[in-house]
Amino acid sequence: MTDFDTPQRVEELRRRVNEVDDQLVRILNERARIVQELGKYKWESGVALFDPRREEEILRRVAKINEGPIYDTSMRDIFELIMHRIRDLEAERREFSN
Amino acid sequence: MDITQDVKTDVKTANGMIRPGTFRVVAGPCTVESYDQFYAGAKAVKQAGFEYVRGGAFKPRTSPYSFQGLGEEGLKIMSEISGELGLKVVTEVMDPYDIELVMEHAQIMQIGARNMANFPLLKRVGAAIAGTDHGVLLKRGLAATVEEWILAAEYVTSAGGDNVVLCERGIRTFEPATRFTLDLSAVIVAKRLTDLPVVVDPSHAAGRSDLVIPLSKAAVAAEADGLIVESHHDPQEALCDGEQALPIEALMGLKDILTPFATAMGREVI
Numbered sequence: 001m002t003d004f005d006t007p008q009r010v011e012e013l014r015r016r017v018n019e020v021d022d023q024l025v026r027i028l029n030e031r032a033r034i035v036q037e038l039g040k041y042k043w044e045s046g047v048a049l050f051d052p053r054r055e056e057e058i059l060r061r062v063a064k065i066n067e068g069p070i071y072d073t074s075m076r077d078i079f080e081l082i083m084h085r086i087r088d089l090e091a092e093r094r095e096f097s098n
Numbered sequence: 099m100d101i102t103q104d105v106k107t108d109v110k111t112a113n114g115m116i117r118p119g120t121f122r123v124v125a126g127p128c129t130v131e132s133y134d135q136f137y138a139g140a141k142a143v144k145q146a147g148f149e150y151v152r153g154g155a156f157k158p159r160t161s162p163y164s165f166q167g168l169g170e171e172g173l174k175i176m177s178e179i180s181g182e183l184g185l186k187v188v189t190e191v192m193d194p195y196d197i198e199l200v201m202e203h204a205q206i207m208q209i210g211a212r213n214m215a216n217f218p219l220l221k222r223v224g225a226a227i228a229g230t231d232h233g234v235l236l237k238r239g240l241a242a243t244v245e246e247w248i249l250a251a252e253y254v255t256s257a258g259g260d261n262v263v264l265c266e267r268g269i270r271t272f273e274p275a276t277r278f279t280l281d282l283s284a285v286i287v288a289k290r291l292t293d294l295p296v297v298v299d300p301s302h303a304a305g306r307s308d309l310v311i312p313l314s315k316a317a318v319a320a321e322a323d324g325l326i327v328e329s330h331h332d333p334q335e336a337l338c339d340g341e342q343a344l345p346i347e348a349l350m351g352l353k354d355i356l357t358p359f360a361t362a363m364g365r366e367v368i
Contacts, residue, residue, distance in 0.1 A: 056163035063337075071333060071340035 277305025
């Protein structure tokens with residue numbers, strides 16, 4: 001790599017990171033909407049929103065399908081945060097509707 | 099003034115885990131996942147030149163649905179493999195009902211940070227190891243003062259237990275860059291207040307493997323008597339704490355990296 005093409009290469013890689021981030025944001029919101037729909041059913045049938053058994057099932061599945069380079073345990077952490085923030089969103093929505 | 103005058107390189111445990119003029123390294127995976135995984139991990143510890151292997155059979159996890167360890171099967175795997183390789187086992191005991199079982203398979207019982215103030219457990223472990231070569235590795239609670247930590251050790255010794263080793267593993271602070279904050283000053287303070295050996299766990303303190311070697315060097319300089327580090331043959335796929343496990347290649351170089359520091363402190367890395 002020469003000094004001349006380094007900035008171009010960095011710019012190209014940053015552009016690709018942005019593209020992936022765009023997809024991540026869109027997909028995370030899609031996940032949130034599905035969970036909201038699920039939350040609606042749970043609410044109507046009087047089932048608790050927080051289901052740690054199901055969350056563990058999701059975390060195990062995520063670690064299982066993970067092929068790296070992200071560590072399995074890091075992937076679990078990332079998904080734990082995603083699930084918690086989406087769950088918070090759902091809990092907030094119920095709070096306001098009351 | 100001789101600035102090394104307070105360095106105690108002569109503390110020891112009767113069972114030989116901690117010996118004068120040495121720096122003891124314990125390494126191994128966070129948890130026993132399978133026979134093959136633990137074999138790979140233990141063999142690496144042996145090849146790296148160390149005599150003590152760590153591994154968890156009972157894991158204190160935040161969620162009851164998370165992997166809880168292999169339990170008795172994990173203990174059997176550890177004792178079988180360590181027997182074959184000539185290693186000694188350090189493993190956590192959480193439940194007083196498991197003490198006898200754990201003692202059958204491991205030489206050193208670890209009391210985890212979350213159980214440091216579980217006084218009935220400390221007393222039972224102390225009474226169980228009285229008059230034996232078994233030892234206790236007592237981790238500092240994540241919000242415990244040095245005095246509370248030393249008093250917890252007294253619960254073990256006053257119940258008849260010998261061979262107690264203190265372990266600094268980081269405390270909770272406001273700093274999020276590391277999982278906990280390694281309190282090296284506590285190592286020095288504890289060693290000046292007691293004759294108990296003190297070892298350091300840089301893996302849990304940092305929560306990230308890139309800090310483990312620098313913190314290990316610092317532990318040697320801070321008068322520690324040894325280290326307990328996590329290592330894994332495949333951190334990317336580890337079931338527990340992959341981020342903080344030293345890969346095998348790093349473990350292989352650990353003895354050579356620490357030796358100059360240990361020599362300066364009048365110790366030999368074992």
